[in-house]
Amino acid sequence: MAELAGLFLFIGLTSFGGGITAYIRRLVVSQKRWLTDEEFLPGLGLVQLLPGANVVGLAVYIGNHLKGPLGSAVALGSLLVCPFISTCALGFLYFHAGKTADTKALLAGITAAACGLMASMVFEAGEKAIKGAFDIFLIILTFALVRGTPSFELLNHKIPSIPHLSVPMVILIVAPLAVWWHRPRPKKELPEQIGEAKP
Template sequence: MTPETPHFPTLAQATRVWARIAALSFGGPAGQIAVMHRILVEERRWLGDDRFLHALNFCMLLPGPEAMQLATYVGWLMHGVRGALIAGGLFILPGALAILGLSIVYALWGGVGIVAGLFFGLKAAVLAIVVQALIRIGRRAIRSRAMAVIAVLSLLAIAVLGAPFPLIVAAAALAGWLGHRAGISGFSGAGGGHGTAGAHVPDAGTVLGALDRAPDRRGALRAGIAALALWLVPVAALALALPGSVWAEIALFFSKLAVVTFGGAYAVLAYVAQEAVGRYGWLAPGEMLDGLGLAETTPGPLIMVVQFVGFLAAFREGGSLAAGIAGAALTTWVTFAPCFAWIFLGAPWIERLRANRGLAAALAAVTAAVVGVIANLALWFGWHFVMPGGRPDPWALALAGLALGLVLGLRWGVMSVLALCAALGAGLRLAGLA
């Protein structure tokens, strides 16, 4: 007997569910997607597995954090533009507030005693988590000799030649598309997503399966155009009014980042480290590790680490907490406003995008290139943590080895590893050893 279809929730009821999802969205995109599946598919039965994977694969085609965009897309399916804004906004808000508070603590007391020790331990845990992400993504992405070649070339391009991340993404996408056009089996695009593409069949016994109405496509397009304007107009105004200032640099750099953030936060971090540390000098290599540690311990998208970078850049340029807060707000705005634009503009054409085999092959190649970029990130983080100043730090090496053993060997959860390493780092600092 088919279970009774649950009642369609009001916007207020849906808002409470999205707030609950936001509060539980720890553990990076994999954990966040798992939480959403449990609540949206298993508990609430708003949509079924097929439609959930269908929406997730669409979000994988877009630049930006796929978990946040998945929430935005489902919010749009349920309650139109208002539902999308609430679902996506709530997904961002807890992490943004938490990172802002921790950034203030870091700026004021990050180099003091036990606080510095906590961050020393967090760096070891973060290094292990990045290596774990490299292995997981590599297993999913490297399924042919062609994909392995793209990953190796990507690593060499960024590590040896210093090639910018957008160029690597563009070259990989072009290679994937051309390989598909040439009929090379290694460029088929299979296996690049979270599920299999196919025609959508409404899920019986769910809210959306029983809903006999089409989403408001015109409203979505209008909202998408508005989101583009709200993103690009302030960026253009800052670039014209304050050329060369930290505000213009933040607006332009993180806007560019929002367009090329394929492959998840770990891939983007390599680009952020390359530019924010090497080109702009906003922060030091070790501070990038500290920022990622903060992002790992808070809910919301892992890419929220860019808010930490924007805060420090503006704080050090402006010399006040007010400047830092303004920099964090600007970074968050130009990072996530485009995410709403992509969803609103792309949602009405989801079927056409998903059916494009050439696009799937291009994205599979991008995912393979991301493996090389993350490998460079792991090497870069590892070198600056265990070899500060070009000399090995035995305590850093020991703590990193312990973290790797816990994550890869004993398969400890992220939060447990972060907590233990932070405590050990604090203990080493109190003992005068680190």
């Protein structure tokens, strides 16, 4: 249990931004050998499907796998405690310093770079998401609903503006459409595949 706490304390301290699932896999599967790939990968699939940060979900999954519910709680707590303290400290530092010329200039650069980082995540997510034109439509629809749309004229009809909606609301609207589009469909059977039909 102490080892579990120690590992997630370490992950909490050394994880920045995103893309650390590969790093956790290396630590837990390759180095510590606490889980096999057959146990780890379904967990990764699960946390990618469910809401929440992947790292957090993995901590809960791995903790539960090794030590049950208490293991989950220990892994989650260990993961968050150091980031919580350092983030609070930085927050107080920011509010204490106030908006001086120094902090403004420093943060201008950091936020500009953070924009670039976020934009790169759009490209990475888009690359995985876009399998056809309908996926592009879903991306634009989601974006438009979250941002709200201005009113405009189309063929002499005034299209009313849509106010921006909250993220949960947008998901409730778009998700059924998206799942319906991506519903399991029988694959077009190629001649050589007919023979391998279900027994």
